[in-house]
Amino acid sequence: MTAAEALRPDLARELVDRATKAATRRAGRVRNHLDGVRLGQGRHSDHADANWLRRILAEYGWPGHRLVGPDAARAAWSIALHSDDQPDFQRTATILLERAAKAGDARIDHWAHLHDRALITNGRAQEYGTQLLLNHDGITPCPLRAPESVDERRATVGLPPITVALEAVRRRYAPDLLADDAPTVVLAEVA
Structure with a gap:
């Protein structure tokens, strides 16, 4: 299934665009190529992406394969995974992603990663070592x-x-x- 075949190709495009830009910012952060201003801008953008995804989750539930296609579902997972400054949102996303995975509309390994990340963000030990x-x-x-x-x-x-x-x-x-x-x-x- 491509983004064009998804029920909401507009959401699919937006998810992929946001996640791609965030991945580029994170790559610079991992490689320590960001100055303080760009680092702050990146964190602000991550926060804005999580808030945007929060609205999508409230309206549609988890944006899974049927709604947005596999690439955009992966993008949604990436945004949720990196929303460490919003642990309540991360827990909610984990619950919705688990439901989608059990329904065959999302990947179970994505849920495991997000579940572990939410545990770590909340000061608990992870389950799957991701x-x-x-x-x-x-x-x-x-x-x-x-x-x-x-x-x-x-x-x-x-x-x-x-x-x-x-x-x-x-x-x-x-x-x-x-x-x-x-x-x-x-x-x-x-x-």
């Missing part, structure tokens, strides 16, 4: 409940074993880890 800490010392999972059984939980939502996921992220961010001024950032695992 949220990682990146700094100049390396990449490590954020606090994790029952790490000895994480791979079993990951398998239930279609995620690879944690060691495979960590290695993929290490390869992706290796150049950034070598930089002397590498920031400490919480990020989602590469799906």
Whole structure:
């Protein structure tokens, strides 16, 4: 299904546009290429994107594959995932995304990432090991409940074993880890 085949192609285009711009801002933040002004503008934009998505959720529920298509549903997930300054919104988005995933209208692995992010944002241990800490010392999972059984939980939502996921992220961010001024950032695992 393409955005043109979605029930709301206009929402699909807006979601993809917002998420693409946000990803570009985050890439600069991870690579420490933003000055204080641009960093503040990026955070303001993330907040505005989350508020916009909040209105969409109130009107339509989770913008899933049928409403906006898979690419825009992924964009909605990305916006919700990075709305750390609005933990109440993140929890609401998690609930709606879970319902959509159970109905076959969203990806269950997206729900697992958002569920973990909402737990971490609220100071709790994550379930699936999708949220990682990146700094100049390396990449490590954020606090994790029952790490000895994480791979079993990951398998239930279609995620690879944690060691495979960590290695993929290490390869992706290796150049950034070598930089002397590498920031400490919480990020989602590469799906």
